[in-house]
Amino acid sequence: xxxxxxxxxxxxxxxxxxxxxxxxxxxxxxxxxxxxxxxxxxxxxxxxxxxxxxxxxxxxxxxxxxxxxxxxxxxxxxxxxxxxxxxxxxxxxxxxxxxxxxxxxxxxxxxxxxxxxxxxxxxxxxxxxxxxxxxxxxxxxxxxxxxxxxxxxxxxxxxxxxxxxxxxxxxxxxxxxxxxxxxxxxxxxxxxxxxxxxxxxxxxxxxxxxxxxxxxxxxxxxxxxxxxxxxxxxxxxxxxxxxxxxxxxxxxxxxxxxxxxxxxxxxxxxxxxxxx
Numbered sequence: 001x002x003x004x005x006x007x008x009x010x011x012x013x014x015x016x017x018x019x020x021x022x023x024x025x026x027x028x029x030x031x032x033x034x035x036x037x038x039x040x041x042x043x044x045x046x047x048x049x050x051x052x053x054x055x056x057x058x059x060x061x062x063x064x065x066x067x068x069x070x071x072x073x074x075x076x077x078x079x080x081x082x083x084x085x086x087x088x089x090x091x092x093x094x095x096x097x098x099x100x101x102x103x104x105x106x107x108x109x110x111x112x113x114x115x116x117x118x119x120x121x122x123x124x125x126x127x128x129x130x131x132x133x134x135x136x137x138x139x140x141x142x143x144x145x146x147x148x149x150x151x152x153x154x155x156x157x158x159x160x161x162x163x164x165x166x167x168x169x170x171x172x173x174x175x176x177x178x179x180x181x182x183x184x185x186x187x188x189x190x191x192x193x194x195x196x197x198x199x200x201x202x203x204x205x206x207x208x209x210x211x212x213x214x215x216x217x218x219x220x221x222x223x224x225x226x227x228x229x230x231x232x233x234x235x236x237x238x239x240x241x242x243x244x245x246x247x248x249x250x251x252x253x254x255x256x257x258x259x260x261x262x263x264x265x266x267x268x269x270x271x272x273x274x275x276x
Contacts, residue, residue, distance in 0.1 A: 007020060011140035011143075011144055018071070028074050033106075036102075039091070051085065058071065148179065208267055208269055217272075252270070253272060
Protein backbone atom coordinates (compact mmCIF):
# COMPACT_ATOMS: atom_id res chain seq x y z
CA UNK A 1 0.00 0.00 0.00
CA UNK A 2 1.31 3.44 -0.94
CA UNK A 3 1.64 6.01 1.82
CA UNK A 4 0.33 9.52 1.22
CA UNK A 5 3.06 11.67 -0.38
CA UNK A 6 4.59 14.49 1.64
CA UNK A 7 5.83 17.81 0.25
CA UNK A 8 9.05 19.31 1.60
CA UNK A 9 9.82 22.83 0.24
CA UNK A 10 13.61 23.22 0.51
CA UNK A 11 15.18 26.71 0.26
CA UNK A 12 18.12 26.77 -2.16
CA UNK A 13 20.00 30.03 -2.91
CA UNK A 14 16.82 32.12 -2.79
CA UNK A 15 14.74 29.54 -4.70
CA UNK A 16 12.47 26.81 -3.43
CA UNK A 17 12.93 23.21 -4.58
CA UNK A 18 10.17 20.73 -3.79
CA UNK A 19 11.09 17.32 -2.40
CA UNK A 20 8.29 14.76 -2.45
CA UNK A 21 8.42 11.84 -0.05
CA UNK A 22 6.65 8.72 -1.36
CA UNK A 23 6.95 5.38 0.46
CA UNK A 24 10.06 6.66 2.29
CA UNK A 25 11.78 7.47 -1.01
CA UNK A 26 12.79 11.02 -2.08
CA UNK A 27 11.59 12.47 -5.39
CA UNK A 28 12.02 15.94 -6.89
CA UNK A 29 9.08 17.90 -8.34
CA UNK A 30 10.51 18.83 -11.72
CA UNK A 31 8.40 21.76 -12.90
CA UNK A 32 9.45 24.08 -10.00
CA UNK A 33 13.15 23.29 -10.48
CA UNK A 34 12.92 23.85 -14.25
CA UNK A 35 11.22 27.21 -13.62
CA UNK A 36 13.87 28.14 -11.02
CA UNK A 37 16.60 27.54 -13.59
CA UNK A 38 14.86 29.78 -16.14
CA UNK A 39 14.20 27.01 -18.67
CA UNK A 40 11.16 26.14 -20.77
CA UNK A 41 8.97 23.52 -19.07
CA UNK A 42 7.31 21.98 -22.17
CA UNK A 43 10.75 21.37 -23.73
CA UNK A 44 12.17 19.84 -20.57
CA UNK A 45 9.01 17.78 -20.04
CA UNK A 46 9.53 16.10 -23.41
CA UNK A 47 13.22 15.53 -22.62
CA UNK A 48 12.44 14.05 -19.21
CA UNK A 49 9.78 11.67 -20.52
CA UNK A 50 12.11 10.50 -23.31
CA UNK A 51 15.33 10.04 -21.29
CA UNK A 52 13.88 8.99 -17.93
CA UNK A 53 10.72 7.16 -19.02
CA UNK A 54 11.39 4.21 -16.70
CA UNK A 55 11.73 6.30 -13.54
CA UNK A 56 9.83 9.56 -13.99
CA UNK A 57 6.18 9.61 -12.99
CA UNK A 58 3.22 11.56 -11.69
CA UNK A 59 2.64 11.68 -7.94
CA UNK A 60 -0.85 12.91 -6.95
CA UNK A 61 -0.88 15.38 -4.06
CA UNK A 62 -3.86 16.91 -2.30
CA UNK A 63 -3.69 20.63 -1.63
CA UNK A 64 -5.23 22.59 1.24
CA UNK A 65 -8.18 23.30 -1.05
CA UNK A 66 -8.91 19.58 -1.28
CA UNK A 67 -8.03 19.36 -4.97
CA UNK A 68 -5.70 16.66 -6.29
CA UNK A 69 -2.81 17.84 -8.44
CA UNK A 70 -0.36 15.59 -10.25
CA UNK A 71 3.30 16.53 -9.86
CA UNK A 72 5.82 15.27 -12.41
CA UNK A 73 8.58 13.85 -10.22
CA UNK A 74 12.02 12.32 -10.77
CA UNK A 75 13.76 10.13 -8.16
CA UNK A 76 16.33 12.25 -6.33
CA UNK A 77 19.09 9.76 -7.27
CA UNK A 78 18.41 10.51 -10.96
CA UNK A 79 18.51 14.30 -10.56
CA UNK A 80 22.28 14.65 -11.26
CA UNK A 81 21.89 12.80 -14.57
CA UNK A 82 19.25 15.32 -15.68
CA UNK A 83 21.17 18.32 -14.34
CA UNK A 84 24.35 17.37 -16.20
CA UNK A 85 22.41 16.75 -19.40
CA UNK A 86 22.09 20.55 -19.59
CA UNK A 87 25.06 22.27 -21.20
CA UNK A 88 25.74 25.69 -19.64
CA UNK A 89 27.39 26.75 -22.91
CA UNK A 90 24.14 26.25 -24.83
CA UNK A 91 21.88 28.41 -22.65
CA UNK A 92 21.44 32.16 -22.41
CA UNK A 93 24.45 33.79 -20.71
CA UNK A 94 22.34 35.13 -17.85
CA UNK A 95 21.31 31.55 -16.92
CA UNK A 96 24.77 29.95 -16.89
CA UNK A 97 25.82 30.83 -13.35
CA UNK A 98 22.56 29.56 -11.85
CA UNK A 99 22.59 26.32 -13.88
CA UNK A 100 26.19 25.60 -12.83
CA UNK A 101 25.23 26.24 -9.19
CA UNK A 102 22.36 23.78 -9.47
CA UNK A 103 24.63 21.20 -11.11
CA UNK A 104 27.30 21.51 -8.43
CA UNK A 105 25.19 21.83 -5.29
CA UNK A 106 21.50 21.03 -5.68
CA UNK A 107 21.47 17.22 -5.44
CA UNK A 108 23.80 17.27 -2.40
CA UNK A 109 21.66 19.92 -0.70
CA UNK A 110 18.48 17.91 -1.27
CA UNK A 111 20.07 14.65 -0.18
CA UNK A 112 21.43 16.27 3.00
CA UNK A 113 17.98 17.66 3.69
CA UNK A 114 16.34 14.28 3.12
CA UNK A 115 18.77 12.38 5.35
CA UNK A 116 19.38 15.04 8.02
CA UNK A 117 16.49 17.47 7.72
CA UNK A 118 14.19 18.30 10.58
CA UNK A 119 11.22 16.81 8.71
CA UNK A 120 12.75 13.40 9.46
CA UNK A 121 14.10 14.26 12.88
CA UNK A 122 11.71 16.62 14.69
CA UNK A 123 13.26 15.93 18.11
CA UNK A 124 15.55 18.03 20.27
CA UNK A 125 18.44 20.02 18.86
CA UNK A 126 21.62 17.98 19.19
CA UNK A 127 24.23 20.72 19.33
CA UNK A 128 24.93 24.40 18.80
CA UNK A 129 25.81 24.07 15.11
CA UNK A 130 22.58 22.17 14.47
CA UNK A 131 20.64 24.88 16.30
CA UNK A 132 22.22 27.59 14.15
CA UNK A 133 21.38 25.61 10.99
CA UNK A 134 17.79 25.17 12.16
CA UNK A 135 17.49 28.86 12.96
CA UNK A 136 18.69 29.79 9.48
CA UNK A 137 16.32 27.27 7.93
CA UNK A 138 13.42 28.67 9.97
CA UNK A 139 14.21 32.18 8.73
CA UNK A 140 14.36 30.93 5.12
CA UNK A 141 10.98 29.22 5.54
CA UNK A 142 9.45 32.40 6.97
CA UNK A 143 10.74 34.41 4.01
CA UNK A 144 9.47 31.85 1.52
CA UNK A 145 6.08 31.68 3.25
CA UNK A 146 5.80 35.47 3.08
CA UNK A 147 6.63 35.40 -0.66
CA UNK A 148 4.56 32.39 -1.77
CA UNK A 149 0.85 32.77 -2.50
CA UNK A 150 -0.03 29.26 -3.71
CA UNK A 151 -2.34 27.73 -1.08
CA UNK A 152 -1.09 24.14 -1.25
CA UNK A 153 2.58 25.16 -1.15
CA UNK A 154 1.97 27.62 1.72
CA UNK A 155 0.36 24.81 3.71
CA UNK A 156 3.38 22.53 3.13
CA UNK A 157 5.86 25.28 4.05
CA UNK A 158 3.91 26.11 7.22
CA UNK A 159 3.97 22.44 8.24
CA UNK A 160 7.76 22.46 7.99
CA UNK A 161 7.95 25.78 9.84
CA UNK A 162 6.00 24.20 12.69
CA UNK A 163 8.45 21.28 12.88
CA UNK A 164 11.49 23.56 12.88
CA UNK A 165 9.95 25.92 15.44
CA UNK A 166 9.08 23.04 17.77
CA UNK A 167 12.61 21.62 17.44
CA UNK A 168 13.96 25.02 18.51
CA UNK A 169 11.43 25.39 21.32
CA UNK A 170 9.84 28.42 19.65
CA UNK A 171 6.19 29.27 19.10
CA UNK A 172 4.62 28.50 15.75
CA UNK A 173 3.24 31.62 14.03
CA UNK A 174 -0.23 31.39 12.53
CA UNK A 175 -0.28 30.81 8.79
CA UNK A 176 -2.63 33.77 8.26
CA UNK A 177 -0.14 36.10 9.94
CA UNK A 178 2.56 35.49 7.29
CA UNK A 179 1.88 36.66 3.75
CA UNK A 180 -1.39 35.78 2.07
CA UNK A 181 -3.00 33.23 -0.23
CA UNK A 182 -4.05 33.88 -3.77
CA UNK A 183 -7.71 34.93 -3.92
CA UNK A 184 -10.29 32.28 -4.68
CA UNK A 185 -10.66 31.50 -8.36
CA UNK A 186 -13.34 33.89 -9.73
CA UNK A 187 -16.59 32.33 -11.00
CA UNK A 188 -15.94 33.52 -14.57
CA UNK A 189 -12.64 31.62 -14.71
CA UNK A 190 -14.25 28.50 -13.24
CA UNK A 191 -17.03 28.72 -15.83
CA UNK A 192 -14.46 29.04 -18.62
CA UNK A 193 -12.67 25.81 -17.67
CA UNK A 194 -15.99 24.03 -17.23
CA UNK A 195 -16.80 25.10 -20.80
CA UNK A 196 -13.45 23.70 -22.02
CA UNK A 197 -14.30 20.42 -20.28
CA UNK A 198 -17.58 20.33 -22.24
CA UNK A 199 -15.64 20.73 -25.50
CA UNK A 200 -13.21 17.97 -24.53
CA UNK A 201 -16.06 15.60 -23.67
CA UNK A 202 -17.64 16.39 -27.06
CA UNK A 203 -14.30 15.49 -28.74
CA UNK A 204 -14.02 18.98 -30.24
CA UNK A 205 -10.40 19.63 -31.36
CA UNK A 206 -9.57 22.77 -29.41
CA UNK A 207 -6.17 21.97 -27.85
CA UNK A 208 -3.39 23.05 -30.21
CA UNK A 209 -0.58 21.69 -27.98
CA UNK A 210 1.32 18.51 -28.80
CA UNK A 211 -0.48 15.38 -27.51
CA UNK A 212 1.16 14.00 -24.39
CA UNK A 213 3.00 17.24 -23.59
CA UNK A 214 0.98 17.85 -20.43
CA UNK A 215 -0.03 21.25 -21.78
CA UNK A 216 -3.09 22.86 -23.32
CA UNK A 217 -2.86 25.62 -25.93
CA UNK A 218 -6.05 27.54 -26.72
CA UNK A 219 -6.89 30.01 -29.46
CA UNK A 220 -9.55 32.28 -27.98
CA UNK A 221 -11.35 33.08 -31.28
CA UNK A 222 -11.74 29.30 -31.75
CA UNK A 223 -13.05 28.97 -28.21
CA UNK A 224 -15.52 31.82 -28.74
CA UNK A 225 -16.90 30.05 -31.84
CA UNK A 226 -17.15 26.67 -30.11
CA UNK A 227 -18.80 28.15 -27.04
CA UNK A 228 -21.48 29.63 -29.31
CA UNK A 229 -21.88 26.30 -31.09
CA UNK A 230 -22.50 24.45 -27.82
CA UNK A 231 -24.47 27.32 -26.28
CA UNK A 232 -22.00 27.67 -23.42
CA UNK A 233 -22.99 30.92 -21.67
CA UNK A 234 -19.63 32.64 -21.53
CA UNK A 235 -18.00 35.06 -23.93
CA UNK A 236 -14.19 35.46 -23.86
CA UNK A 237 -13.44 39.10 -23.05
CA UNK A 238 -10.68 41.36 -21.76
CA UNK A 239 -11.84 40.70 -18.20
CA UNK A 240 -11.55 36.97 -18.82
CA UNK A 241 -8.10 37.45 -20.36
CA UNK A 242 -6.93 39.05 -17.12
CA UNK A 243 -8.37 36.14 -15.13
CA UNK A 244 -6.75 33.54 -17.40
CA UNK A 245 -3.34 34.96 -16.44
CA UNK A 246 -4.22 34.10 -12.82
CA UNK A 247 -5.30 30.54 -13.62
CA UNK A 248 -3.69 27.97 -11.32
CA UNK A 249 -5.40 24.76 -12.44
CA UNK A 250 -4.59 24.49 -15.31
CA UNK A 251 -1.62 26.75 -14.60
CA UNK A 252 -1.02 29.68 -16.97
CA UNK A 253 2.42 29.69 -18.63
CA UNK A 254 2.32 32.38 -21.34
CA UNK A 255 0.51 33.62 -24.43
CA UNK A 256 2.01 34.30 -27.84
CA UNK A 257 2.62 32.65 -31.20
CA UNK A 258 2.67 28.85 -31.34
CA UNK A 259 2.67 26.20 -34.04
CA UNK A 260 -0.68 24.43 -33.88
CA UNK A 261 -0.56 20.63 -33.68
CA UNK A 262 -4.02 20.65 -35.32
CA UNK A 263 -3.34 22.80 -38.39
CA UNK A 264 0.50 22.93 -38.40
CA UNK A 265 0.14 26.71 -38.78
CA UNK A 266 1.15 29.59 -36.55
CA UNK A 267 -1.60 30.68 -34.18
CA UNK A 268 -1.88 33.15 -31.34
CA UNK A 269 -2.55 30.99 -28.34
CA UNK A 270 -2.68 30.76 -24.57
CA UNK A 271 -0.50 28.03 -23.04
CA UNK A 272 -1.38 26.25 -19.79
CA UNK A 273 -0.12 23.14 -18.05
CA UNK A 274 -2.06 20.55 -16.11
CA UNK A 275 1.02 19.71 -14.03
CA UNK A 276 2.21 21.53 -10.90
